[in-house]
Amino acid sequence: MARFTAFFVALALSVSQLNVHAAPLSIRADGGNFVQCNVARLKTVAGLSSTTSALKQITSTDSDTSAAVTAAQAGLKDAQSGIVTIAKALLSGQAAPSAAREQVGQGLLAAHAALEGVSASDNSVTTALTKLEETIAAGQQVVAKCGSDAVEEEFVAPSTAPADAAEGTLTKRQIGGLRCNIARLQTVRNLSASTKAVKNLSATAQGDTLAMTEVQNAMAGLQSAKDGVSTIARAIVTGQQAPASARDQVGQGLNTAQNSLNSIQSSDPAINDGAAAASAMVGKTLTAGAAVVANC
Ligand SMILES: *[C@@H]1O[C@H](CO)[C@@H](O)[C@H](O)[C@H]1NC(C)=O
Numbered sequence: 001m002a003r004f005t006a007f008f009v010a011l012a013l014s015v016s017q018l019n020v021h022a023a024p025l026s027i028r029a030d031g032g033n034f035v036q037c038n039v040a041r042l043k044t045v046a047g048l049s050s051t052t053s054a055l056k057q058i059t060s061t062d063s064d065t066s067a068a069v070t071a072a073q074a075g076l077k078d079a080q081s082g083i084v085t086i087a088k089a090l091l092s093g094q095a096a097p098s099a100a101r102e103q104v105g106q107g108l109l110a111a112h113a114a115l116e117g118v119s120a121s122d123n124s125v126t127t128a129l130t131k132l133e134e135t136i137a138a139g140q141q142v143v144a145k146c147g148s149d150a151v152e153e154e155f156v157a158p159s160t161a162p163a164d165a166a167e168g169t170l171t172k173r174q175i176g177g178l179r180c181n182i183a184r185l186q187t188v189r190n191l192s193a194s195t196k197a198v199k200n201l202s203a204t205a206q207g208d209t210l211a212m213t214e215v216q217n218a219m220a221g222l223q224s225a226k227d228g229v230s231t232i233a234r235a236i237v238t239g240q241q242a243p244a245s246a247r248d249q250v251g252q253g254l255n256t257a258q259n260s261l262n263s264i265q266s267s268d269p270a271i272n273d274g275a276a277a278a279s280a281m282v283g284k285t286l287t288a289g290a291a292v293v294a295n296c
């Protein structure tokens with residue numbers, strides 16, 4: 001991994017030099033983004049490396065945990081080979097291939113899904129998850145700072161006849177890329193935070209029968225949304241298209257949860273506050289879900 005990192009540092013430097021010679025004006029115009037783009041690339045690579053090390057620190061003999069670690073390692077390996085492909089393309093002066101970006105995103109996402117499934121009471125798992133999330137955040141910065149749209153457009157262009165805008169949109173949807181996977185991840189994370197917020201509310205609302213009914217409805221909605229996410233995740237992992245019915249199930253489950261939480265009106269302000277906090281979290285999940293629809 002150290003050699004790999006050194007390779008990427010060399011890459012970032014050589015690319016900056018190339019650009020300085022080739023386009024001094026655009027560097028001046030957009031120098032901030034350019035530097036940030038390379039910093040984000042380096043952070044992504046460094047993050048992958050420290051996540052890999054953190055995974056090695058997980059010594060649990062529990063079979064679920066070992067299986068999750070193996071799956072997470074496979075995801076990281078995939079992400080890393082996507083980065084190598086991107087690095088080679090950049091070194092030879094080409095745009096980063098969308099498929100490789102997708103590979104990086106999906107590898108990170110798969111690793112995250114694997115780790116999030118196991119007990120959070122194991123500190124070494126939590127540490128690895130934190131490193132992984134830092135890596136994903138750095139990857140998000142790459143998308144934001146390295147001009148992904150231009151690259152994606154470039155890849156969409158050959159198959160997009162001007163007369164057939166719908167086909168172009170479909171191609172772009174299929175390409176998806178890192179942004180799509182970040183949105184998926186944000187949906188999963190927010191969904192899990194929503195469940196925690198509703199569980200917390202359920203502890204506060206024990207004495208209020210009406211509120212508890214709505215809390216249970218909200219919980220059922222979130223569970224249904226989670227089942228929909230699992231169906232989608234299974235489809236993605238096996239290389240199939242996410243079934244439309246599973247997407248609907250996620251959306252409907254979230255809407256049910258939010259409506260139930262919004263209808264809570266208790267005489268206990270703590271219950272109302274908890275319901276408002278949980279509803280806001282479900283709202284964020286819906287926003288993240290909308291980003292999935294837009295980017296995937
Ligand atoms: C939750 O979703 C919002 C978008 O609605 C996003 O900005 C945020 O990062 C997400 N939270 C997590 C923990 O992913």
Ligand SMILES: *[C@@H]1O[C@H](CO)[C@@H](O)[C@H](O)[C@H]1NC(C)=O
Pocket residue numbers: 196197200201204270271273274
């Ligand atoms: C749990 O609910 C209480 C009361 O609404 C709130 O003060 C507290 O911040 C909540 N904790 C979490 C972790 O959401």
